[in-house]
Amino acid sequence: MQETNNNKFINSKETTPHHIAVFAFPFGSHGTPLLNMTRSLASSSSPQNNVHFSFFSTPNSIKSLFPKCSKNDLEFPNNIRCYEIWDGKPKEYIFKGNPLEEIELFLDAATRPGALKEVVEKAEEEVGVKVKCVMGDAFLWFLGDLAKEMEVPWISCWLSGEHALSLHVYTDVIRQRFGTQGVEGREEETLDFIPGLKKVRVKDLQEGIVTGNLDSIISKMLHKMSQVLLNANAVCISCCEELDPDLITDLKSKFSKVYTIGPLNLVMPPSKVVDTYNCLSWLDKQKANSVVYVSFGSAATPTPNELFALAEALQASGFKFLWSIKDQLKVHFPHDFLDKNRENGMVVPWAPQIEVLAHEAVGVFITHFGYNSMTESIAAEVPMIGRPFFGDHSLNGRLVEAVWEIGIQVEGGVFTKQGILKSLHQILSSDEGKKMKENIKSLKELVNKGVAPNGSSNKNFKLLLELELKA
Incomplete structure (x- = not known):
């Protein structure tokens, strides 16, 4: 890490605190598992490691994930701070009714040159520590560009199952076999050429791979993700490798590092809430x-x-x-x-x-x-x-x-x-x-x-934390 002119940031390797930037995809249920994962990483960091997490999302997402509107996370006030990033909606913007409109506006804003670097610099200024690792939802494929610009590792988090991820990784291969002009008459054909997916049929695929609108904002986002994810320093998956070891072995052959740390909703379940309706x-x-x-x-x-x-x-x-x-x-x-x-x-x-x-x-x-x-x-x-x-x-x-x-x-x-x-x-x-x-x-x-204490998911979680602290 380079020293700044005014020595604002500590730069001694022995004493430098760690600062991890975490970016959420601010739609659907994506933010919650990523925040729970961040909280677990924060609580697993010993005080000596002095790890800071800056959690970035849109204003509506932050409001939902941090309902008390606290600058610090209430569960780990010394570890996590939340920061807003622009959702792309101009003032007094009137929506046209397309459910994908918000996603498109957000992606346009987030991929604007320098946009994410600006919010990271704000967090660095406030925390007083340079970011040493970028972690975020795999949907946000452009985090790889941010990490490259900052010269820090990029850890991508796939917050669903390994089978769905594998299909996205193989998108170009699947398109070469079945084309992109429709699959009529081939819906029952299986993907026996992909490890762990020999019983999955073309009709079972997510829309946007070979069916549906391949030019939709979601399809383009996931296709781009499938192409750049290979550049990530590590990919975390919300699954346990025991369910399909052959598929996980195949993914490990494609990515630099693969950490199966889930299913996150079982490894890191949400806090129990009152059974309001008995x-x-x-x-x-x-x-x-x-x-x-x-x-x-x-x-x-x-x-x-x-x-x-x-x-x-x-x-x-x-x-x-x-x-x-x-x-x-x-x-x-x-x-x-x-x-x-x-x-x-x-x-x-x-x-x-x-x-x-x-x-x-x-x-x-x-x-x-x-x-x-x-x-x-x-x-x-x-x-x-x-x-x-x-x-x-x-x-x-x-x-x-x-x-x-x-x-x-x-x-x-x-x-x-x-x-x-x-x-x-x-x-x-x-x-x-x-x-x-x-x-x-x-x-x-x-x-x-x-998911047992000594199981693969918990072991991989510890390896993930070690990777972040080595950054």
Whole structure:
């Protein structure tokens, strides 16, 4: 590290504190796992290491992640400070209604020459220590340019599963094989040329690889990521290598360093919150493996017709159910559905999902196949019925149904009354369901091995911290 003229920054190798710049992708649920990861790194750093973390995101994201609006992180006030970066929205900007508009504005602003360097310099000025490492969400492919400009290491964090990452890494190879002008007639072909993905079909791929709009802002962002990620000094993945060692071995052959440090929602679970709607006490009154739990996360929403069909199926099934759904969506329920099912079911606007899935009363999880929900279901040994919506949902559904055999994708990709009833019977009332329970128990044992105190994920986490402190 070069000494400044006014000696503002300490430059002795023995006494220099460490300063890590962390950049979040400020949309969806990306910020939370990265902040939890940062907090764990901060708390794992001994006082002697004197490590400072500057966490960068947009104003709305910072407000959500740091609700007290404290300059310092409340859990680790001496380790983490948050800083705002411009979201790209001009004053009095009027949105045109495109859901990707905010992302495009943010990316345009963040990739403006010197934009990120400016906010880093502000943090360096305030902390009094030069940044020695850039870490951030893998979506932010341009962090590699920032790190190169600053002459510091770049650590990229993929906050989802290894299978989805592998598909992005192989995007150009997949496009060479299947083209970019449509895959009609080839949807059932498998990716047997990619390690760990021999049962994944073309139809299971995330949109933007060979299907959907390849010119969308998301597709271009992920394609660029797949091309530059090979330059990262290290890539962290929210998975444990025990679930698919062949795939992880392949990724290790491509990247400089690979640290499997997850699944992050299991290794670094969020703090327990109050069970506001008494879901757990209601479950305490139910029989073991008898309850259907329904939730589609914060971003996925079935169509009105599907919500109607799902409600009809739950009522007709005779099974007890706990359904977490936003209040404004209840208008799509059949007439008198709530009144008729006061004894049979519980409908709430929010449920403590990890604790609900872990309850012995829950026998099946109707889900969107989001990565966090899928891994939480595996950890709780609860088979799944899934309806994919976007992103890696279809891929995860294929893993659940055909690779691990621990659940079912809904017929035709949409909810119908008869399709749901058939799936519920398969899991809760047949030998096939018993086999799924056995399979998911074995899978859980693999995950537990990875996330155990001496497991691969925790060992890799320590190696990651060592890498940052050597920077």
